[in-house]
Amino acid sequence: MVNLTLRFVACCRAADLRISTAEVLDCVSQLDLIQPLDEEEFKLVLRSNFAKSRREQSRFDQMYHLFFHEMQKDLSKVTHDPDSEQARSVIDMLRTEESDDALGKALTDFMDGDPMAFVEEVHRIHTQEEQEARALRSNMSQLASRLQVMLRINRMKNKVLNFQGGNHAVIDKDNARRIADSLNEKLDNALDLLNNEPQPDNYSLREIKHHDVKYNTIGEIPFASLSQEEIEEVRDVIWKLVKKLEEIATLRFSVSNRGVIDIKKTLRRSGKYLGVPMEIIFKDRPLRKGKIVALCDVSGSVWSTARFMLNILYSLQECFSKIKSYIFVSDLAEVTDFFRDNDVNEAIEKIMNDAPVNYYVPTDYGMAFQHFRNRHMQELDKKTTLLIIGDARSNHMNPQDLILKSMRERCKRVIWLNPEQEKFWGSGDSEMRTYKSHCHEVRPCGNLNQLIDFIEDLII
Amino acid sequence: MHHEHFFSCPSVSDLIIFPVSIGLQFFVFSLFLKQGFGKDDHEKPYSGMSRIYGTTKKAGGKADMDFQSVQDVQEQLEAFSYIASKEISTVVFLAQATKKPILVEGPAGVGKTELAKSVAKCLGRDLIRMQCYEGLDESKALYEWEYAKQLLYTQMVKEKIHDVVSQSATLKEAVDQIAEHEDAFFSERFIQTRPLLTAIRSEEPVVLLIDEVDKSDPEFEAFLLELLSDFQVSIPEIGTIKAKTHPFVFLTSNNYRDMSDALKRRCIHLYIDYPAIETEVNIVKLKLPGMDENLLTKLVKMVARIRDLDLKKKPCISETLDWAKSLVILQIEDLSAEIVSETLNTICKHRSDYEVVRRNILKVVKD
Incomplete structure (x- = not known):
């Protein structure tokens, strides 16, 4: 039992579940207290010790199913069915032919009931990052690795097929078919593992879909289609709102x-x-004041929302201990200094004119996250709220959502504000669905009413 | 630290040098008023933040009864009107057997807090509850020096202090002599225990509920680590206080923010979701035995459908119960669209939610 548990833990660790030795010890001691033959109880003990949050449970369930169900025939080696000897000889045959590289070896191990190396390989592919190309960007590196594994699996399937069609002195046709079926099933499992990356169950995600209509006309016009006069009007409303909120915050301070x-x-x-x-x-x-880190997509229509958001945030500086702001299209640049040296509205104009980033490249969220992680990750701590303002339209580039996951792990809350209305999320090249599973809160924020709703929620 | 200020200021010697004892009395008196000293002893240490429940001793049983098996947990909890799934009872059983805290996660209103209360009742232990919030610190959670009591005692033993210092020739000598008696003023006698220390010092084992731990600050979470792994806390002036008995600890979280790995590692994890329809029917049946079964099933199914709508706040089990109760009081026998919209305010707590349900009323009411 202990060995089995340890092998399972090694497999879970390969799939990036963090399990400490102390947790393994706890689990083993708890297994003595229950009836391990009752599968429900057995799984519960493992799960309550190895998956310590709801978000990890889907990954755990996948590994549990793989290890204790799909691999089970090999776990119970004691039961000796006549096919197993022959199946073994086929696997041995594949092993001699295919194990010239790591992938082939991992796959033959997988068929032989040891999924760890293959799980590790799949995890590596899922977390693969794009290399920063100088001339041409692509999202090919992850797809290429995936394709390589798929081709390899196909090749192995062909070999199994050859075995089934071949003339065997000792195995009759039925047996050969059974063996081929079971091996094919294993290869299908391997393919599933590669293609179905489980998304964490983000049950606590706050999705705000409604907003109060505070201003009838001006409040409902999308920021992107405001005329110059209306922009002035919006600024006025924002200024009044800022004064009101400042007052509330000061009052709260004095009676806190x-x-x-x-x-x-x-x-x-x-x-x-x-x-x-x-x-x-x-x-x-x-x-207690929180720190805000804002990442703003400044391409096209998103900028019209981001500018108002930055306007409000910096007008309310007093309410936060620190605000850091970054803009990105594909590369990312810090613009905090613009606001330190200038008046809020001037700073916003300046950012537009002396653009510190290249506006003439396609938006690439994955690359922007990668830049943020490499250069500014230290800005995130457990008191920071990370605001991301963008439409999540990443031109079909690799979304690299695992970087967002690691950012989530470092900060208090991740809030995504999307200028598009909710019905468009996930359509076309929008990666909102992917990113949503790593956020604490998502809300559409494309007009004044929605912006006011959000700011009041943040401050009060 | 507040007591450091008290400590570093020349308070004791000051008090002797101050000739005006009336002033001191007035001071102490005003402190009574401010801090509510001298109120009922049961209320004092928790000042509205947390409560201590009276022990519900089992008839004829010992105060501390252990669960014998997973089945036993399920049966005992049901006897105290808590319907526990196999998952819940297994985790509770393991936590009790291995003396580990349970981290309970789940949406609001699925019975996380209720679980801790029911376990306390089953085991016949006191429940000590600590509600976490942003800004909660050690002085609210662990202990605080009772300044008023310290001053009052100083006042009362002033004569004695006078005796101690009367023989000393110089001021320095007097201060030294008082310093020798410092321990008298920083002893456990003057500590006002807050929930965590109360739980640890309790002679009888208790159930400690640390509610909504996700709302607390990261500093407080770090501070909990020592308590949860070793069941001990350190007080600088006194030393380390080890638990006399092991409290059964529940931490609940709505996942407002993610908890640290260090905290999660010390706990057994449990996720409670909204109950399945049959379970919820059983829960309502248990609390409202008189209700018509058909109506009840219909109502629970409707609540499940309402939960699927896009709402600001999804109705939880207690709201299902409220709705059922109001239907019983109004003597309603069948749920039509009109009746549902009329009684909707028991389960929809936001105006916009109310409107969403009204708009989808046919979807909700369908059989």
């Missing part, structure tokens, strides 16, 4: 739960009244 009594100051003040402590001083507890 006062700290404990400050004996030092109280005794000092009492000196004025012959030692009678007439005034009792309490320590103020400073309001």
Whole structure:
């Protein structure tokens, strides 16, 4: 039992489930307390120890199914059916012919009941990053690796077919077919594993779909189609909103739960009244402020939303401990300094004019995330809210959503604001569905009413 | 740290040097008013943040009863009106047997807190509950020095202090002599225990519920680590306090933010989802035995359909119960579209949700 568990743990680790030795120890000791032959209980013990959040459970379930169901025939080697000897000889044959490289070896191991090397290979392909090409961008590297595995699986299937069609002195036709079927089934499983990457169950995702209609006409016009006059009007509304929110935040600060009594100051003040402590001083507890990191897509229509968002965020600087902002199309640049040196509206104009990024390339979210991770990951900590403003239209490039996952792991919340309305998410080249599973909150934010809703939610 | 201020200020010697004892009395009195000192003892240490439940001892049983098997957990919880799935009962059984905390995750209102309460009832233990929120710190969760009591005692033993220092020739000597008695003022006597310390120091084992731990700050989460792995806490002036008995710890989370790996590693994980239709029917039946079964099944199915709509807040089990109760009170026997829209405010807590359900009423009511 212990060995079996350890092999399963190794397999889970290959699929990027983080399992510590302490958890393995706990699990093994708990297996003594239940009836391990009751599969439901057995699975529950493993799951409650190895998948420590709902998000990891889908990955765990996939591994559990693979290891204890699809591979089960090989686990129960004690039961000796007449086919197994012959099936083994076929696998041995494949092994001698195919194990000249790591992939072939991993696949033959997989057919032989040891999925670890193949799981590792699949995980490597799923997390493969694009190389930054100088001339031509592509999303080919991951697809190429995938194709290679698929071709290899096909080749092996052909070999199994040859075996089935061949003349065998000892095996009759029926047996050969059975063996071929079971081997083909294994290869299909391998293909499934490659093609069906389980998405984490993001049950706690907040999806905001409705908004209050506060301003009838101006509030409902998409930012992208505002005329110059309307832009001014929106700015006015934003300015009023900012003042209102600042007031609320200050008020909250002054009445926020006062700290404990400050004996030092109280005794000092009492000196004025012959030692009678007439005034009792309490320590103020400073309001906890969060840090904001904003990533704004500045291509095409998204910029019209991003500019208003940046306008509001920087007007409300007082309410946050720090704001860092970045813009991206494909490469990413920090624009925090623009706001430090200029007035908010001037800064926004300047960003547009002295563009620190190249606007004339197709948007590539994956590459932008990769840049952020390589250069600015240290900006994220457990008190940071990461705001991403963009339509998630990545021109069919590799979305590299696992980088977003690692960003999520470092910060407090990830909120995605999409200027497109919800019905368009996931259509065409939109990767919103993929990214959604790594966010804490997603909401459409394409007009003033939606923006106001979001800001009030963030501050109050 | 607040007590450091008290410690570093020349408070004790000051008090002696201050000639005005009336002033001090007034001070102490005003502290009573501010801190509510002298109120009922049961309310004092928790000041509205958490509560302690009275022990529900089992008739004829020992105060601390253990679960014997997974089956036993399921049966005992059901006896206290909590219908537990096999998953829940297995995890509870394992946690109790291995003395590990349980991290319960799930959407709001599926019975995470209720599970802890029911387990406390089954085991006949007290439940100590600590509600987490942003800004929760050690002085609210663990302990706080009772400044008022310290000052009051200083005042009462002033004569004695006078005796101690009367023989000393210089001021320095006087301060040294008082310093020798410092321990008297920083002892466990003057500690106001907050929920975590109460749970640890309890003579009888308790159930400790740390509710909505995802709402607390990362600092507080880090602070919990020592408590959860070794069942001990460190107080700088006194030392490390080890648990006399092992509390049964539940942590609940709505996943507002992700918990750290270190915390997750110390717990057994449990995810509770919205119950299946039959389970929910059983839950309502248990709480409202008089209700007509057909109506009940229809109602639970409707709630499940409402949960599938795009709502700000999905109705939870307690809202199903509220709705069922109101139907019983109104003596309604069949659920038509009109009746559903009239009684909808028991399950829809947002105006926009109310409108969404109204718009989809035919989809909800269909058989």
